Amino acid sequence: MRLRDFAEIVNGTVIGDPDTVIAGVAGIEDARKGDITFASSERFLAALRTTEAACVIVRKPFEGVSASQLIVKNPHYAFAKAIECFYPGVSPEPGISDKAHVSDKATIGEGVVISSFAYVEKNVSIGNGSVISPGVFLGEGSKIGSNCFIYPNVTVREKVSIGDRVIVHSGTVIGSDGFGYVFENGVHYKIPQVGGVVIEDDVEIGSNVSIDRATLGNTLIGKGTKIDNLAQIAHNVKIGEKSLIVAQVAIGGSSKIGSFVTLAGQVGVADHTTIDPETILTAQSGISGRVAKGIYSGSPAFPHNIWLRAQAAFAKLPELIKKIREFENRLNKLEKGDDYDEHK
Incomplete structure (x- = not known):
C-alpha cells in the first residue's frame, strides 16, 4: 500500500514522499524498512530520529526525522487502522459443523458459523454473521445478536x-x-x-x-x-x-x-x-x-490529589518518627531537670 492511500483512510496529511510503499506495521523500536509506526509524544523523539521505518504516524511534525511523517489527530487510532489494513482478521466459512449440537428449535441467521462441539439449546437465537467457536454453550432462550464473535469455551x-x-x-x-x-x-x-x-x-x-x-x-x-x-x-x-x-x-x-x-x-x-x-x-x-x-x-478511596499528598507524607513517616522520638527524649530530660540551667 502506498502512503497516500493510507493517508486517505485516516484523513491524514503526508510530510515526505506520498508514494512511499508501506509493507508492514511495527512498534517504533522494532520498525524496519517498509514499516509504518507511530509516536504519541515528544518523548519518542530520539527513537524517531534513528528509526528505520518508512513512515511515522504523529500528531504534529518533528524536525530531524528522515522518515516520512503522517500527521493525524489521533496517532493511536491511525496506528490501529494500520494494523487492521495489514493484518485483516480471518473469517471462518459460514455453516454448522456436523459435530455441533444445535436444537431444531433454535433460530439461526444467515452466514452464521457454529463450530464443532458447540452446544445450542432450544429457543436460542443467533443473528446474521455471528461466529460460535468450538466448545461454546448457549443456554435455553439465550439470544446472540448479529456479527458477534464468541470465542472457544x-x-x-x-x-x-x-x-x-x-x-x-x-x-x-x-x-x-x-x-x-x-x-x-x-x-x-x-x-x-x-x-x-x-x-x-x-x-x-x-x-x-x-x-x-x-x-x-x-x-x-x-x-x-x-x-x-x-x-x-x-x-x-x-x-x-x-x-x-x-x-x-x-x-x-x-x-x-x-x-x-x-x-x-x-x-x-x-x-x-x-x-x-x-x-x-x-x-x-x-x-x-x-x-x-x-x-x-x-x-x-478518596480524591486522587489528596491521595498523592498523603503518599508523599507516608514516605516521610520514618524520618518524622525519628524526630518525634528525639523530641520526646529531650522533653523527658527537661522534665527530670537534666541539662537544665535556669540562668541560660
Missing part, C-alpha cells in the same frame, strides 16, 4: 441477551448464579437467582470474566463498554455506556456504574455502590456508597 446460560457486534473471549461465563444466601436455621439458604443478563451492542468482554445473572430483573452491561480479563460482575449490577472495566476488578451486587467510568486494575466496588458518570478509580482502589464524579485513589 464461553458459557452463555439461559436468559442472557447479547446485542450486535459483541466479542466474548475464551473462558468467560455469562449468566452464572448470583452470590445470594440468607442465614436460617444454622445454614446459608440459597436465594434463587431467576433473572437474566443483558449485554448491549459493541461490548467486548475479556477472557475468564464472570457476569452473574440478576436475582430478579437483569444485570446490565451498557453499549460500548469494554471489560478486561478476570473481572467479576455480581448480580443486578448496572454498568453504563462506554465504560472501561480493567483486569481483576470486582463489582458487588446491585451496584450502579455510570457511563464513561474507568475502573482500573484490581478496583473493588462494594455492593449497592453508585458511581457517577465520567468517574475514574485508579488501580487497587476500594470504594463504597455514593461516589461523585472525580478521580479517586486508595482503599478506602
Whole structure:
C-alpha cells in the first residue's frame, strides 16, 4: 500500500514522499524498512530520529526525522487502522459443523458459523454473521445478536441477551448464579437467582470474566463498554455506556456504574455502590456508597490529589518518627531537670 492511500483512510496529511510503499506495521523500536509506526509524544523523539521505518504516524511534525511523517489527530487510532489494513482478521466459512449440537428449535441467521462441539439449546437465537467457536454453550432462550464473535469455551446460560457486534473471549461465563444466601436455621439458604443478563451492542468482554445473572430483573452491561480479563460482575449490577472495566476488578451486587467510568486494575466496588458518570478509580482502589464524579485513589478511596499528598507524607513517616522520638527524649530530660540551667 502506498502512503497516500493510507493517508486517505485516516484523513491524514503526508510530510515526505506520498508514494512511499508501506509493507508492514511495527512498534517504533522494532520498525524496519517498509514499516509504518507511530509516536504519541515528544518523548519518542530520539527513537524517531534513528528509526528505520518508512513512515511515522504523529500528531504534529518533528524536525530531524528522515522518515516520512503522517500527521493525524489521533496517532493511536491511525496506528490501529494500520494494523487492521495489514493484518485483516480471518473469517471462518459460514455453516454448522456436523459435530455441533444445535436444537431444531433454535433460530439461526444467515452466514452464521457454529463450530464443532458447540452446544445450542432450544429457543436460542443467533443473528446474521455471528461466529460460535468450538466448545461454546448457549443456554435455553439465550439470544446472540448479529456479527458477534464468541470465542472457544464461553458459557452463555439461559436468559442472557447479547446485542450486535459483541466479542466474548475464551473462558468467560455469562449468566452464572448470583452470590445470594440468607442465614436460617444454622445454614446459608440459597436465594434463587431467576433473572437474566443483558449485554448491549459493541461490548467486548475479556477472557475468564464472570457476569452473574440478576436475582430478579437483569444485570446490565451498557453499549460500548469494554471489560478486561478476570473481572467479576455480581448480580443486578448496572454498568453504563462506554465504560472501561480493567483486569481483576470486582463489582458487588446491585451496584450502579455510570457511563464513561474507568475502573482500573484490581478496583473493588462494594455492593449497592453508585458511581457517577465520567468517574475514574485508579488501580487497587476500594470504594463504597455514593461516589461523585472525580478521580479517586486508595482503599478506602478518596480524591486522587489528596491521595498523592498523603503518599508523599507516608514516605516521610520514618524520618518524622525519628524526630518525634528525639523530641520526646529531650522533653523527658527537661522534665527530670537534666541539662537544665535556669540562668541560660
